[in-house]
Amino acid sequence: xxxxxxxxxxxxxxxxxxxxxxxxLLLARTITRVENQDDDAAAMLAAxxxxxxxxxxxxxTGAPGTGKSTLVTALARSYRHAGLTVGIxxxxxxxxxxxxxxxxxxxxxxxLVGDPGVFVRSMATRGSLGGLSKTTxxxxxxxDAAGFDRVIVETVGVGQAEVEIASTAHTTLxxxxxxxxxxxxxxxxxxxxxxDVMVVNKADRPGVDKTVRALDMMLQIEGSxxxxxxxxxxxxxxxxxxxxxxxxxxxxxxxxxxVAADGTGVSELRERIEAHRSWLxxxxxxxxxxxxxxxxxxxxxxxxxxxxxxLASLPAAKMDGMVEAIRRRETDPYTAAGEMLxxx
Amino acid sequence: xxxxxxxxxxxxxxxxxxxxxxxxLLLARTITRVENQDDDAAAMLAAxxxxxxxxxxxxxTGAPGTGKSTLVTALARSYRHAGLTVGIxxxxxxxxxxxxxxxxxxxxxxxLVGDPGVFVRSMATRGSLGGLSKTTxxxxxxxDAAGFDRVIVETVGVGQAEVEIASTAHTTLxxxxxxxxxxxxxxxxxxxxxxDVMVVNKADRPGVDKTVRALDMMLQIEGSxxxxxxxxxxxxxxxxxxxxxxxxxxxxxxxxxxVAADGTGVSELRERIEAHRSWLxxxxxxxxxxxxxxxxxxxxxxxxxxxxxxLASLPAAKMDGMVEAIRRRETDPYTAAGEMLxxx
Numbered sequence: 001x002x003x004x005x006x007x008x009x010x011x012x013x014x015x016x017x018x019x020x021x022x023x024x025l026l027l028a029r030t031i032t033r034v035e036n037q038d039d040d041a042a043a044m045l046a047a048x049x050x051x052x053x054x055x056x057x058x059x060x061t062g063a064p065g066t067g068k069s070t071l072v073t074a075l076a077r078s079y080r081h082a083g084l085t086v087g088i089x090x091x092x093x094x095x096x097x098x099x100x101x102x103x104x105x106x107x108x109x110x111x112l113v114g115d116p117g118v119f120v121r122s123m124a125t126r127g128s129l130g131g132l133s134k135t136t137x138x139x140x141x142x143x144d145a146a147g148f149d150r151v152i153v154e155t156v157g158v159g160q161a162e163v164e165i166a167s168t169a170h171t172t173l174x175x176x177x178x179x180x181x182x183x184x185x186x187x188x189x190x191x192x193x194x195x196d197v198m199v200v201n202k203a204d205r206p207g208v209d210k211t212v213r214a215l216d217m218m219l220q221i222e223g224s225x226x227x228x229x230x231x232x233x234x235x236x237x238x239x240x241x242x243x244x245x246x247x248x249x250x251x252x253x254x255x256x257x258x259v260a261a262d263g264t265g266v267s268e269l270r271e272r273i274e275a276h277r278s279w280l281x282x283x284x285x286x287x288x289x290x291x292x293x294x295x296x297x298x299x300x301x302x303x304x305x306x307x308x309x310x311l312a313s314l315p316a317a318k319m320d321g322m323v324e325a326i327r328r329r330e331t332d333p334y335t336a337a338g339e340m341l342x343x344x
Numbered sequence: 345x346x347x348x349x350x351x352x353x354x355x356x357x358x359x360x361x362x363x364x365x366x367x368x369l370l371l372a373r374t375i376t377r378v379e380n381q382d383d384d385a386a387a388m389l390a391a392x393x394x395x396x397x398x399x400x401x402x403x404x405t406g407a408p409g410t411g412k413s414t415l416v417t418a419l420a421r422s423y424r425h426a427g428l429t430v431g432i433x434x435x436x437x438x439x440x441x442x443x444x445x446x447x448x449x450x451x452x453x454x455x456l457v458g459d460p461g462v463f464v465r466s467m468a469t470r471g472s473l474g475g476l477s478k479t480t481x482x483x484x485x486x487x488d489a490a491g492f493d494r495v496i497v498e499t500v501g502v503g504q505a506e507v508e509i510a511s512t513a514h515t516t517l518x519x520x521x522x523x524x525x526x527x528x529x530x531x532x533x534x535x536x537x538x539x540d541v542m543v544v545n546k547a548d549r550p551g552v553d554k555t556v557r558a559l560d561m562m563l564q565i566e567g568s569x570x571x572x573x574x575x576x577x578x579x580x581x582x583x584x585x586x587x588x589x590x591x592x593x594x595x596x597x598x599x600x601x602x603v604a605a606d607g608t609g610v611s612e613l614r615e616r617i618e619a620h621r622s623w624l625x626x627x628x629x630x631x632x633x634x635x636x637x638x639x640x641x642x643x644x645x646x647x648x649x650x651x652x653x654x655l656a657s658l659p660a661a662k663m664d665g666m667v668e669a670i671r672r673r674e675t676d677p678y679t680a681a682g683e684m685l686x687x688x
Contacts, residue, residue, distance in 0.1 A: 042678045042682075043678075045676070045677075045678045046676045046678040046679050049670075049673070049676030049677065049678065050673050050676065052673075053673065287671070290671050291667050291668070291671060294667045294670045294671055294677060295663065295667045297670075297677040298663065298666060298667065298670070298677050298680060298681055298684070299655065299658070301677055301678060301681035302654070302658070302681050302684055302685060303651060303654065303655070305681065305685055306650070306651075306654055306685070307647060307650075307651070310646070310647065310650055311643065311647070314643070314646070319639065319642065322642060323635050323638045323639045323642065324635070326393075326638045326641075326642070327631070327634050327635060327638055329393070329394050329396075329397065332389070332390045332393030332394065333389075333393065333638060333641040333642045333645055334386045334387075334389045334390040334393065334645060335390050336642060337642055337645035337646045337649065338386075340642070340646055341646060341649055341650070
């Protein structure tokens with residue numbers, strides 16, 4: 001057994017072994033190195049990867065104010081009651097996990113602290129642009145290898161970045177709350193396309209039935225389940241509503257009502273997630289999702305590394321000259337970038 | 345004069361002319377093409393660029409719930425009273441400009457509608473990962489070329505992406521609100537480093553003096569003004585607190601109190617921004633900020649284009665084979681990416 005102290009830098013091999021042995025301190029340190037993209041991070045991830053594939057990955061996304069974090073907390077507790085271990089990755093700036101919410105949320109979240117079957121990691125979102133998606137995937141890989149039965153990834157549902165992170169989950173929950181014109185926002189963000197389960201949280205609030213009806217109606221119009229899983233590269237998957245309608249074994253996206261703050265509806269939600277998991281395995285859909293997840297991961301790694309190389313290789317003197325010429329309005333960034341690109 | 349109809353696709357040249365002539369409809373369409381990264385976007389931006397350099401660019405950032413959008417609205421109105429035109433770019437998912445806020449905010453914002461001296465553009469944040477910063481800069485370029493005196497960029501202050509966007513502004517406001525442990529968060533996000541003016545909004549709330557004192561104290565400890573403007577490449581600029589302390593002409597970051605909802609303190613804030621603008625010009629600091637802005641723009645363009653080329657050039661068959669091998673756990677994404685990179 002490796003004893004971690006502040007003085008020693010633990011070797012990558014010892015960290016990997018610690019993760020596989022379920023040592024929390026070494027798990028935390030491994031994630032830190034992965035987050036910081038330390039030199040040995042890739043080697044550690046490569047060593048951990050063969051041990052992945054056990055965790056079911058649940059993405060939880062939605063607008064700020066829908067109570068996602070409270071729901072994640074309640075869901076984790078529900079999984080614990082069911083005898084399953086849970087890893088949580090929070091990358092929502094409004095989440096109490098990442099430090100952005102009110103005191104009440106923090107208190108609720110605290111109910112998870114001290115349980116060895118739960119591990120919470122918040123992502124600082126301070127990495128380089130576009131690096132968040134890659135790093136999130138890496139942290140999920142570590143938690144999966146560490147043996148957690150379920151890994152919940154909480155993101156604020158506002159942009160392509162978050163949609164991509166959610167779409168690399170096995171099961172994606174989109175959380176709404178009554179009022180605030182959420183149904184309109186859901187359409188706007190294209191977020192319904194990625195939902196496997198819709199959740200109307202804060203269902204003790206007025207207007208809940210109206211919100212549920214609006215979502216139900218949209219699901220009927222739009223067809224159920226992901227029709228389009230976006231992908232940068234070539235593994236694009238498009239399903240027309242017609243093709244979906246013909247498929248009797250398709251997954252039915254349902255709207256679940258929860259009051260995460262007092263636990264109402266949470267065990268039903270957990271069961272629905274588990275039903276989706278079973279469906280993924282029985283329908284063969286799991287293999288497709290895994291392919292997409294892997295292709296995304298692969299591209300993210302390649303892209304991050306190429307970005308690093310490119311920026312390191314830009315000739316500094318030439319760049320400085322161009323910046324000055326642009327500042328004098330002798331040229332413009334678009335023309336200058338074209339010239340630069342011609343030399344790469 | 346070009347008459348825009350839904351039927352015709354307006355040429356890039358006509359759009360550029362329309363922007364320079366101050367035609368709102370053509371301005372809106374130009375921005376849409378720039379946002380969508382249409383084929384002719386780079387050419388339009390290149391044509392518009394020589395007409396930029398007039399606008400003073402104000403970044404407004406801060407955590408959700410600090411009332412940034414209300415403040416931006418009030419600030420825009422204040423600028424209008426002072427006879428200046430204002431372009432607004434909102435990339436905050438919690439902003440009423442981008443559709444994420446409560447009804448009251450929307451009503452306040454509506455006071456700007458119908459004023460030809462104000463143009464509001466919300467960014468959908470749906471572009472590719474890492475593309476947001478580039479696209480924001482492009483939209484600012486269009487608004488600058490269109491002749492707006494001030495361009496306000498509103499971002500939620502939560503991560504590196506937003507910090508970078510804000511750091512490409514001439515003057516950056518960091519907005520806080522009383523309570524909620526904001527002072528701690530400001531440190532955490534490293535956001536004080538980028539503030540030219542600190543604003544405590546919602547200053548009619550309890551705890552405002554405590555928040556102001558905490559911020560004042562931090563500013564004294566940390567030193568005033570940006571000490572480090574982060575940069576991917578080589579134009580890194582670091583100022584030690586000692587060097588700053590010796591510089592008598594340095595900018596003094598102050599903490600301003602506002603109640604944006606009723607306009608209290610907003611004209612004083614506007615005057616403070618204008619004072620910063622004068623200081624930038626008189627101290628020669630403006631040239632340095634422009635260099636950083638341009639270098640960032642240049643790198644973002646190069647990076648975006650290279651990313652596009654890279655993803656297009658990845659051999660599909662080989663990628664598919666690798667994805668399958670990874671899925672079978674015969675290899676892992678990190679090793680596979682390394683092999684792929686060896687061939688690029």
